[in-house]
Amino acid sequence: xxxxxxxxxxxxxxxxxxxxxxxxxxxxxxxxxxxxxxxxxxxxxxxxxxxxxxxxxxxxxxxxxxxxxxxxxxxxxxxxxxxxxxxxxxxxxxxxxxxxxxxxxxxx
Amino acid sequence: xxxxxxxxxxxxxxxxxxxxxxxxxxxxxxxxxxxxxxxxxxxxxxxxxxxxxxxxxxxxxxxxxxxxxxxxxxxxxxxxxxxxxxxxxxxxxxxxxxxxxxxxxxxxxxxxxxxxxxxxxxx
Numbered sequence: 230x231x232x233x234x235x236x237x238x239x240x241x242x243x244x245x246x247x248x249x250x251x252x253x254x255x256x257x258x259x260x261x262x263x264x265x266x267x268x269x270x271x272x273x274x275x276x277x278x279x280x281x282x283x284x285x286x287x288x289x290x291x292x293x294x295x296x297x298x299x300x301x302x303x304x305x306x307x308x309x310x311x312x313x314x315x316x317x318x319x320x321x322x323x324x325x326x327x328x329x330x331x332x333x334x335x336x337x
Numbered sequence: 338x339x340x341x342x343x344x345x346x347x348x349x350x351x352x353x354x355x356x357x358x359x360x361x362x363x364x365x366x367x368x369x370x371x372x373x374x375x376x377x378x379x380x381x382x383x384x385x386x387x388x389x390x391x392x393x394x395x396x397x398x399x400x401x402x403x404x405x406x407x408x409x410x411x412x413x414x415x416x417x418x419x420x421x422x423x424x425x426x427x428x429x430x431x432x433x434x435x436x437x438x439x440x441x442x443x444x445x446x447x448x449x450x451x452x453x454x455x456x457x458x459x460x
Contacts, residue, residue, distance in 0.1 A: 263447075265382075265447075267382075271452075273382065273447075274450075275437070275447060284448065316382055318382070318447075321445075323443060324387050325384075325399075326387075326445050328384070330381050331382075
């Protein structure tokens, strides 16, 4: 099975900061990677799919990059509504889709 | 507007059974594969099961294989999860989620999610 790791597990940041979250797969997954945002008490929301494609309606301050085993989610200028937990998810090893453990972004 | 509304979550004893439902609207339901994803309290996300657009193919996580059965009724725009031999570790919020790619393919990413239904397995 493909294991996903994320770093950091949590990050404290201020509004306006640039925030970068890293996701690593235990083996190559090409570009079969998505990023989700989850706020407390809410369902996850798809931000990025195919490693770098922005989901419709998602602000352009969110971007994704990477391929193979190493991926990055970047928030270019953190907004108050961006404080949440972020998960990566691989879809290469059909049908055993796996998520990373999550990265919590909170207010510094 | 795409809507997914889960129901059926309750408190059930270990070894018990439960059937979850998910009512879909706002898209052509029988064009898309559908998934169940769960989240234990305070924990991360775990993919549970996938069903093809026509119900002809089903897939399960190892943790639920042989105990859970996914199904769908395209005439009712509904997705189901039959859960048998429930264990304490099945306690979670269960989400239904729409696959991002329609037709005969699977994208394996989830572009719409319901609000979840809580299953608690406890004596």
